[in-house]
Amino acid sequence: MxxxxxxxxxxxxxxxxxxxxxxxxxxxxxxxxxxxxxxxxxxxxxxxxxxxxxxxxxxxxxxxxxxxxxxxxxxxxxxxxxxxxxxxxxxxxxxxxxxxxxxxxxxxxxxxxxxxxxxxxxxxxxxxxxxxxxxxxxxxxxxxxxxxxxxxxxxxxxxxxxxxxxxxxxxxxxxxxxLPDSTAVVAYTSGTTGRPLGCALSHRGLASPCDTLLEGWGHTAAPPGEQxxxxxxxxxxxxxxxxxxxxxxxxxxxxxxxxxxSAEALSAALRTFRPTYFYGVPSVFERIYKTFLRTAQQAGRGALFERAAETARDFAAACERHRLGEGPGPGFDLRLQHALYERTVYRKLRGALGGRARRATSGGSSLNRELSLFYEGIGIYVHDGYGLTETSGGVTMQPLGREKSGTVGQALPGTDLRVADDGEILVRGPSVFQGYVGDDAATRAALAHNGWLATGDLGRLDSEGYLTITGRKKDVIITNSGKSVAPAGLEHRLRMHPLIHQAVVVGDNRPCVGALITLDPEFLAHWRAGLAPASDAPNREAREENALREEITRAVAAANSAVSRAESIRVFRILAEPFDLASGLLTPSMKLRRDLIVQTYALEIDAMYQARSRGRSQGVVDESASWDEADNVFR
Structure with a gap:
């Protein structure tokens, strides 16, 4: 450990x-x-x-x-x-x-x-x-x-x-x-699998991460002298x-x-209230980025935005290397280019969030490193932190002046972190819950490590104590060849494509890894509008399907480039409707209910794999060896 x-x-x-x-x-x-x-x-x-x-x-x-x-x-x-x-x-x-x-x-x-x-x-x-x-x-x-x-x-x-x-x-x-140790809240877990459990959280437990964050980071919520x-x-x-x-x-x-x-209501509230500090879950930051990109493309400035976004990421990465003592910082040319985009692009993007926020916090799940660098590069540093219901919220935060994108920071003062031999994150500290209401067995199981809370999350700690979340223990996929795959990283990379709204990686007891994909409705409409002129209407549907297949195939290939061949997505299916709260496939905190999604789309998953295996030689001995090329099936 x-x-x-x-x-x-x-x-x-x-x-x-x-x-x-x-x-x-x-x-x-x-x-x-x-x-x-x-x-x-x-x-x-x-x-x-x-x-x-x-x-x-x-x-x-x-x-x-x-x-x-x-x-x-x-x-x-x-x-x-x-x-x-x-x-x-x-x-x-x-x-x-x-x-x-x-x-x-x-x-x-x-x-x-x-x-x-x-x-x-x-x-x-x-x-x-x-x-x-x-x-x-x-x-x-x-x-x-x-x-x-x-x-x-x-x-x-x-x-x-x-x-x-x-x-x-x-x-x-x-x-x-x-009393501080009296129960203040019974907060139910997301219930991504099974019934949600009621976590008893004390007044002290809920106050602890708030007070710690305020003491160490509260001054960053606004410029000096401003509320x-x-x-x-x-x-x-x-x-x-x-x-x-x-x-x-x-x-x-x-x-x-x-x-x-809704995007419209949130955008209007940000423009009129103009907060000095912003917060959200990764899907919110992803949606804002895609809105920036779509708006720029609709105005004929898509190429400008993409160049500005690349410069923002490069500038932020150089700044990060400098503050971590690993590099000299942005060079003259990069600083000059960044300053140009600050006047022409970045301040307008900040204006869409009210114009006053220079820092933000992301929680609920890990924020993609490239997305984190983008926001830092446009002038809004996003602190990616980690916490869960059983810890009354925050467990980690990015240390000021030593922030490291792609991680969720270091343990909050007073909170202890361990990573068990199987990769599970263990937590001990003042914010850990009092127990599950009416379920002593579940409470004992969660605190079975001599009082350390077993979070169910997988992660790794580097030599300086920065924690990187790699997935959920219960979400790990094991293919029929015995390969273990953590789906979170692949899903994060897929969602970075502007057309992809959600992604669920599947593959338990299957010959390879697959994915269910939903599309972003707003970006899809924008993409379709720019695909072909109206005069080409007779062939438009076929052109769209082929182009969409090619675009999503490229997104899958890009996601696969970061993992080994055995972990890569070989089949995928695009679903007609997104997963949402109304269907019960999302939790209130916008997390995927994986087990229910797999049950709901069992027929589609079966068809996805069956379609890929049709026509294969009956003489193939090692079936997994025949799953070499990514395929796709549209619903």
Whole structure:
């Protein structure tokens, strides 16, 4: 095993519960803006909510919760998008000692029933009538559930009215008995395989990575003397979103909410709110890059963008070598070229993200190194970090001044990392969860390494303690020739092609590695529009299919160039529809539910391999030897 413990932990400022940060800020600086809300008059304008205004609203809602019978230790689910009311409700529940159970609003009926029953929720807050109907359809199986509150029907106002007779002192007394080691959140894992498990996360556990990151990296969220600001848009049903919210509330960053994850809504919010710090998952950064490329091509500047992107990557790579003591930095010609593109290209790209952000964070899964270098080269360094639900969020971060793209950085101060002999990443530290709710056996299995958390992720540590994620232990594919293949790297490289939206590498007990591929709808439409003139309509469909086959074949070949022949993709199929939340093939954190995808597309996978093997000689002894050329089958 390789073991790294980099530094003592940052001093935790938590003496009670997570709600205390709002009350403390209101006492110290009552007029400090803490949240920005869209104006009712003009949606393009944002109105600031001060610390004292937020505290008072939290207190009024908390009184309503007390009047409704919510007591310390009760579990209340919040099944809503990332919106202002979510933050108010979460703080109010923590103020009275209750535990929050975040549920993604698009969860299926069966998922909702399972989580509400497994957690023993006494109440649930939903957004709209559709969600009320979903919960209503499973109420018979939930004897503990007493309340269903609907945000769009004025739930907060109703709670405030209900709690008018409750003294402020009642809430204050409840808030003061909340201990740092009390459970604050029961967060359900992504459920990429099997039922999701409820992770009990304490107030201290959730605060720990936030406080450590704020102490070591908080000053990078904005220029000196300026209040940092963050647009929260990832779901609070995922621990990454909760950690961002916690950092804003505990670190004095101005937070705005964007519940709509569409490209148009997110783009508009970024342009109007103009955050100083950006965050997302790799798919968000991939989508932004492809939007840049598509926009440039539509304007007839595709070649210019590609040259600028290549210069950005080269410049960032040279800067990285210099800061790691491995090179002199960018040469004169490269600096000159970079400066030219800064005036003509890069500042416009930053403007699409609001124009003020110079740093960002990526989490949820590893960010492709080439993509990381691109963003650094245009002036937005993306810190690629690592964490999971069981660790209350962050475990690693890029050390300032020693950032290394392609890795997820080093262990946070106070957190220990090990890589077991089989490549599994083990973690120990203050943010590790209290256990799985109602599943002692799963808890013991996860902590079986003498208290170290077995993450289920595979990785490697270099001599300086930088961690590189290589995949998930349960995702490793073993072909019928016995070759083990980690699919994550191939999938990352495939997704870098602008036409490819998603990729799932398959091949368990098959003669070779294959892939299911979905296409980016917006880029596909743009690509088709520029493929052939309208006058060529009779032959257009055939031309498109042939051209698309050739383009995706080139993308597969490019991905294969980074792996051995035995690990390379030999067959692939393009699917008609992307994997999405509605179909249940994606988790709320946008991860692929691999087992379910393989089950759903079993016939397509069989056909993909059968089509490749047709016509092969019956005399072939070693079948795997005949799978030498990449093939493709279109659905």
């Amino acid at each position: 390789r073991d790294f413990a980099l530094a003592p932990p940052a001093t935790s400022h938590l003496t009670g519960g997570l709600a205390d940060s709002v009350f403390d800020t209101a006492a110290r600086n009552p007029t400090q803006p803490v949240i920005a809300r869209r104006s009712d008059v003009s949606p393009a304008d944002w109105e600031e909510v001060t610390a004292v205004e937020l505290r008072d609203e939290v207190m009024d809602v908390a009184k309503g919760l007390v009047a409704s019978g919510i007591s310390p230790g009760h579990r209340v689910a919040i099944m809503a998008r990332t919106r202002y009311e979510w933050t108010v409700l979460g703080l109010a529940l923590w103020a009275v000692g209750a535990e929050v159970v975040p549920i993604h609003p698009t969860s299926s009926r069966d998922q909702v029933e399972w989580m509400l029953r497994d957690a023993g929720c006494v109440a649930v807050v939903v957004e709209d009538e559709q969600a009320v109907m979903t919960v209503g359809s499973v109420c018979a199986a939930l004897p503990r559930l007493r309340h269903v509150w609907q945000l769009d029907a004025g739930a907060l106002a109703q709670l405030v009215q209900r709690g008018e007779f409750i003294p402020l002192a009642t809430v204050e007394s409840l808030r003061r008995i909340v 940092g600001s963050v647009l929260a848009f990832l779901p609070f049903s995922h621990v990454y979103g909760l950690m961002i919210q916690g950092m804003c509330l505990r670190g004095g960053l101005l937070m705005a909410h964007e519940p709509d994850l």
